[in-house]
Amino acid sequence: MGSTADKIKGTANDAIGQVKEGIGKAVDSDKLQAEGLAQQAKGHGQKAVGEAKEAAKDAADKVAEFANKKL
Numbered sequence: 001m002g003s004t005a006d007k008i009k010g011t012a013n014d015a016i017g018q019v020k021e022g023i024g025k026a027v028d029s030d031k032l033q034a035e036g037l038a039q040q041a042k043g044h045g046q047k048a049v050g051e052a053k054e055a056a057k058d059a060a061d062k063v064a065e066f067a068n069k070k071l
Contacts, residue, residue, distance in 0.1 A: 003057065006050030013043030 001009075021036025023029075 003050040003053035006046050006053060008050075010043045010046030010048075010050060013046060014040050015043075017041075017043055 017036045017039030019036070020039060021033050024032030024034075024036055
């Protein structure tokens with residue numbers, strides 16, 4: 001999966017988790033609140049993976065560009 005897809009999935013999971021947590025609070029459901037928090041954590045992790053992939057690609061592109069200038 002590419003960096004953009006990871007960031008999109010992460011954002012979606014974060015948003016869904018926030019909704020679940022809010023509903024859990026509204027209906028006084030500790031289980032639903034916990035599920036929401038867990039889904040938010042999953043989303044944050046996915047976004048971090050996407051950002052790391054993007055940073056690695058940017059670094060590789062810069063190295064390749066530098067190498068091509070030296071040749």
